[in-house]
Amino acid sequence: MDNIKVLLFVESRYKLHRKRITQTIETLLMQQNVVGLVEVSVAIVGDRKMRKLNKKYRNKDETTNVLSFPLSQGEAIAPSGARDKDVLRLGDIIMSYPQVIREAAKEEKLVDDKVSELVTHSMLHLLGIHHE
Numbered sequence: 001m002d003n004i005k006v007l008l009f010v011e012s013r014y015k016l017h018r019k020r021i022t023q024t025i026e027t028l029l030m031q032q033n034v035v036g037l038v039e040v041s042v043a044i045v046g047d048r049k050m051r052k053l054n055k056k057y058r059n060k061d062e063t064t065n066v067l068s069f070p071l072s073q074g075e076a077i078a079p080s081g082a083r084d085k086d087v088l089r090l091g092d093i094i095m096s097y098p099q100v101i102r103e104a105a106k107e108e109k110l111v112d113d114k115v116s117e118l119v120t121h122s123m124l125h126l127l128g129i130h131h132e
Contacts, residue, residue, distance in 0.1 A: 003038060004022075004025060004037075005037070005039045008041075009041070010043075010044040021115065024119045028119075028123045032127060036086070036087075037087045038087070038089075042094075042095070043095070045096060046098060047096050050063045050064060050067070050094065051063045054067065064096065066121065067094045067122075068092070069093075070091040070128065071091045095119075100118065
């Protein structure tokens with residue numbers, strides 16, 4: 001889809017299926033009936049960077065699998081609302097690749113499947129849809 005811009009940053013040593021990340025995001029946005037121009041950033045980092053972010057933003061001195069930083073706090077985003085210059089900027093997803101590998105091995109999943117699962121989970125958070 002031309003109306004979805006995924007800004008993807010991957011530390012060079014991590015090998016993953018970039019197109020699948022974009023496809024996962026596009027599919028979720030279609031399922032949630034989000035229309036118009038949409039932008040989201042995804043960063044794949046190491047445990048050290050993730051630990052620093054987790055400590056800074058969640059006051060937890062440990063790594064975690066994924067963090068999401070929505071640009072809009074609180075209620076769910078209306079499919080056509082909360083736009084800046086006709087672009088719905090959802091926020092940032094940051095994922096620890098070493099954590100993803102460990103979790104995928106533990107759960108006996110492919111790494112790309114685990115990445116897609118965490119991207120989907122994080123996108124729902126960016127859209128204001130939270131789990132219990």
